[in-house]
Amino acid sequence: MYRYDEFDAEFVNDRVAQFSDQVRRRIAGELTEEQFKPLRLMNGVYLQLHAYMLRIAIPYGTLSSTQMRKLAHIARTYDKGYGHFTTRQNLQFNWPSLEDIPAILQELAEVEMHAIQTSGNCIRNTTADHLAGASADEHADPRVYAEIIRQWSSLHPEFSFLPRKFKVAVTGASTDRAAIRAHDIGLEIRRGENRQIGFRIFVGGGLGRTPMLGKEIRDFVEERDLLAYLEAILRVYNRWGRRDNKYKARIKILVHERGIESIREEVEAEFAEIRGGALDLPQEERQRIARYFAPPPFEEGPIDAARLTEAMAKDPAFAVWVERNTHAHKQPGYTSVTISLKPIGGVPGDAKADQMDSVADIADRFAFGEIRVSHEQNLILPHVKKNDLPEIYAALAEAKLATGNRGLVTDIIACPGLDYCALANARSIPIAQRLSERFADIERQREIGDVSIKISGCINACGHHHVGHIGILGVDRKGEEFYQITLGGAPGEDASIGEIVGKGFSADEVVDAVETLVDTYIRLRTDPKESFLTAYRRLGEAPFRDALYGEASRAA
Amino acid sequence: MAKKLVAEQMVLTANRLADGRVIYLGADGWTIDLDEARIVRGAEEAEGAEEAGRKAVADRILVEPYLIEVVTVGGGVEPARLREKIRCAGPTTGHSRSAA
Numbered sequence A: 001m002y003r004y005d006e007f008d009a010e011f012v013n014d015r016v017a018q019f020s021d022q023v024r025r026r027i028a029g030e031l032t033e034e035q036f037k038p039l040r041l042m043n044g045v046y047l048q049l050h051a052y053m054l055r056i057a058i059p060y061g062t063l064s065s066t067q068m069r070k071l072a073h074i075a076r077t078y079d080k081g082y083g084h085f086t087t088r089q090n091l092q093f094n095w096p097s098l099e100d101i102p103a104i105l106q107e108l109a110e111v112e113m114h115a116i117q118t119s120g121n122c123i124r125n126t127t128a129d130h131l132a133g134a135s136a137d138e139h140a141d142p143r144v145y146a147e148i149i150r151q152w153s154s155l156h157p158e159f160s161f162l163p164r165k166f167k168v169a170v171t172g173a174s175t176d177r178a179a180i181r182a183h184d185i186g187l188e189i190r191r192g193e194n195r196q197i198g199f200r201i202f203v204g205g206g207l208g209r210t211p212m213l214g215k216e217i218r219d220f221v222e223e224r225d226l227l228a229y230l231e232a233i234l235r236v237y238n239r240w241g242r243r244d245n246k247y248k249a250r251i252k253i254l255v256h257e258r259g260i261e262s263i264r265e266e267v268e269a270e271f272a273e274i275r276g277g278a279l280d281l282p283q284e285e286r287q288r289i290a291r292y293f294a295p296p297p298f299e300e301g302p303i304d305a306a307r308l309t310e311a312m313a314k315d316p317a318f319a320v321w322v323e324r325n326t327h328a329h330k331q332p333g334y335t336s337v338t339i340s341l342k343p344i345g346g347v348p349g350d351a352k353a354d355q356m357d358s359v360a361d362i363a364d365r366f367a368f369g370e371i372r373v374s375h376e377q378n379l380i381l382p383h384v385k386k387n388d389l390p391e392i393y394a395a396l397a398e399a400k401l402a403t404g405n406r407g408l409v410t411d412i413i414a415c416p417g418l419d420y421c422a423l424a425n426a427r428s429i430p431i432a433q434r435l436s437e438r439f440a441d442i443e444r445q446r447e448i449g450d451v452s453i454k455i456s457g458c459i460n461a462c463g464h465h466h467v468g469h470i471g472i473l474g475v476d477r478k479g480e481e482f483y484q485i486t487l488g489g490a491p492g493e494d495a496s497i498g499e500i501v502g503k504g505f506s507a508d509e510v511v512d513a514v515e516t517l518v519d520t521y522i523r524l525r526t527d528p529k530e531s532f533l534t535a536y537r538r539l540g541e542a543p544f545r546d547a548l549y550g551e552a553s554r555a556a
Numbered sequence B: 001m002a003k004k005l006v007a008e009q010m011v012l013t014a015n016r017l018a019d020g021r022v023i024y025l026g027a028d029g030w031t032i033d034l035d036e037a038r039i040v041r042g043a044e045e046a047e048g049a050e051e052a053g054r055k056a057v058a059d060r061i062l063v064e065p066y067l068i069e070v071v072t073v074g075g076g077v078e079p080a081r082l083r084e085k086i087r088c089a090g091p092t093t094g095h096s097r098s099a100a
């Protein structure tokens, strides 16, 4: 597994000392808020509605049990006993006091964690497939490259003041679970003619005010050229990205305004100049980093299929959980498990300190101490033995973490919204909670099948509503919360941006509206195997609009 | 500061520097309890409240002071806008609120 190198350790410790001093000077009055604010943001400290918020990076969503225990300890000691996992594979604490933050950062540094580059116009935490190194459909581990990118981009002097923030995501599997086309740069690892590794690169994706899918800039960049190519893209962006208008500053606008061909031409010219230079990625270095991600010592042995089948027959809830929350693994006898952070009526992505401790213990007992965070706001045990599933389920159930709803209608993504976020227009979490309660019946959920609801409390789209099969965007209409619904969005290899279905709904109406959409799909699908998204793509929005607003609306 | 708020009854709010907690300008000093907040009426009182806010910023008690509209409900006041209601009462999300 990834280890910090000495450089990281030294740097992070220096940064903690520096920030401790800055906090002290702020409280002593030697720094004004104007001077202090950019410094706190550089360390992941935001001021939200009720308190400060600390955003901690979880590089490519990989956590050890030791780190998870530390997060539990911090939640208990300095916060209100819980933390919130976000769609960026980060963790947010909602209630730390400013005076405690240096101590928290010190504790994090002890387990090789920090909050650097979780804010500001720099290259943010590089995200990756949460099933990296585990899933059966993977051809290369994306974490190796996410880590290479992390090292290259951390405190990169040229790219610390970009026109705007910059997000990179990597997948190495045929199913894109990292939503790469919703990022400024998306990387898909490919194999070339001789099975050599390379990258298909997308650029200019992003959600927010102007949602766009990334466009392919190159279909194959050789492994050793990866950083040179990325650097070329960043240079072109840094040169031309608009600094005059915050809303037009992301690379997606540049790509959109100038066209992918023109951007490609410039990037290629830049690339031709720097290729093979200092950024060349030597084989030894790549292998050194790959060793951080060596597979755990898998055991070979017979699978006791009968035992599993029997346990499933005895306990229907367990059977549903196995069906929904386990994933095909590359190692025979093993599987990956999703730990749903979406209990019925709960806050999507929230975990209590005790639950974090339980997950750490379960990971130690059954999963080589490894944990992942998904952008869907769930946790994952990437490598567990199928034979252990009954015990794992029992242990999770005890911690109230055994909801078997992965990918179902109650596996809702929701941003913090107006309950916490200073930028919000409307609440997200209570809508998620009410939807979850409305669809609580697991049999009904299974009948509905795969469908994703994603909710954002403002146009910044942290809840990824544009790529939800059903997207919900909170807006402020004359002081009232109002919700706009989009349909047909998808984040994966068949990505699309959802379309607004019609006029919005009040907070009271929106849950009924979603139910109407789901019922309409059930009524119109060809058979239960046709998913919501497939049916929507076949049918278009008309029948859904009619169901919501009546057929009369079509004439209008 | 954002554009000047004009409302019949207002209260000056901010976040406390040390822990970010929501606070209000009281009759005398700062309070975390809206019921103890000083009700501000008219431009002159508003200017006085804002002046107190600026001073408290300089004294490192709080950050980002601003006026909000409040309305009379029952015997007390409550914020007119939802954002401020939530700032006043905490998140509306169940387990988080009870933890708060």
Ligand code: SF4
Pocket (backbone or CB within 6 Å): A415, A416, A417, A418, A421, A422, A423, A424, A425, A456, A457, A458, A459, A460, A461, A462, A463
């Ligand atoms: S989408 Fe808006 S409301 Fe939600 S967390 Fe992001 S900025 Fe806040």
